[in-house]
Amino acid sequence: MFKVARLNPIASIGTDLFTGKYEMTENLAEASAVLVRSASMHELELPDGLLAIARAGAGVNNIPLDECAKKGIVVFNAPGANANGVKEMVLAGMLLAARDIYGGITWIRENKDEADIAKLAEKAKKNFAGTEIQGKTLGVIGLGAIGALVANASLNLGMRVMGYDPYISVEGAWSLDHHVQRVNNLDDIYANCDYITIHVPAMDGTIGMIDEAAIAKMKDGVVFLNFARDLLVKEEAMAAALESGKVHRYVSDFANPVSANMKNAIIFPHLAASTAESEDNCAVMAVRELMNYLEAGNIVNSVNFPRTDLGPIRGTGRISIFHKNIPNMIGQITAILYENGINIENMTDKSRGEYAYGLIDVDCEFSADLADKIRAIDGVSRVRLIEAKNFCKKF
């Protein structure tokens, strides 16, 4: 039985996939798996029995990834599952920044009891007028799942689009319309774009990247959109740029005491992925990833361990082993199997940084102490024996 703790509400279309081998629990201490959205896990005590965490979303800066890697806790996310929801909010953000649509709606509410509201509205409308986004230049920083969708959709709205992503994946590059102008220097984005939108993860190297110096390089009157994380932007600098008029509008999905008080900012309550479709996609992907890992040891879409996928279990069972990425680990493990007369049907072992993970399919019954013998190897941190008769399932 696997106990799953849910730290945020998760769409039931996902959790309904759990079979009778799973039970939801309120008690993190007894959980073998966690489902989470944006709840911060940095302050939580992670129990020894915790095997995996699935983030039903994209950003994982709410999860202590290094600590999890050290403990052999696999962290998954749901790449691309909410990208369309975010793309639509970014488009809405650009349109809300181009004219004072919100000001116009507010004016109507405030004047709703005026008998001659129709006439007054015709006079007032000049206060909310603006420009069109067609023909303007958009800069997209980060061309992953969301950035690529935003870039392509904006081309279709008649914008000129420049994109910057020094680490773009092959899949990302394929998904990008060839009319998106790729640049290798962020300064080209800053110097040329009327709208700039950022879609990179918050991590060392991106946190605070939109600072005073970056803003100074942008065009006067630029609109800056941030649906990625508030940490990416030095928001005191952004507040000053909004005050001076250097930045026309800051559109952000992240409320905090600084952003909520900015002049000319349009701030949303972290709404971009809150659509029925995105929530369903994320929940289904996160639950499938957990089940595939818990029942078959396969790691697909992890952010702290390499992809390690042997498919359905072949043979009588599968051994899953977390170990340090140091010489002779595989030699020592296979020697123990040899000494115990166990034949290997299939195996893989993948490393990422300091840590590695291996799966070995075997064709005979496990002896009870096999896991202990492998665990006793210096550098091995976690071993699971998965019997095919219990868990062999195709995902």
Ligand SMILES: NC(=O)c1ccc[n+]([C@@H]2O[C@H](COP(=O)([O-])OP(=O)(O)OC[C@H]3O[C@@H](n4cnc5c(N)ncnc54)[C@H](O)[C@@H]3O)[C@@H](O)[C@H]2O)c1
């Ligand atoms: N507001 C929301 O509700 C919401 C929803 C989903 C994602 N997000 C945020 O958006 C981020 C991006 O999501 P995604 O699904 O597109 O992720 P993704 O992993 O598909 O794409 C991220 C892209 O950023 C690129 N990148 C990394 N460092 C970079 C740098 N220094 N400069 C330029 N590009 C860089 C990567 O190469 C990758 O292509 C997430 O990490 C998350 O923080 C927010």
Ligand SMILES: O=C(O)[C@H](O)COP(=O)(O)O
């Ligand atoms: O990184 C993400 O996927 C988004 O920020 C969405 O977060 P949420 O799941 O809390 O809406």
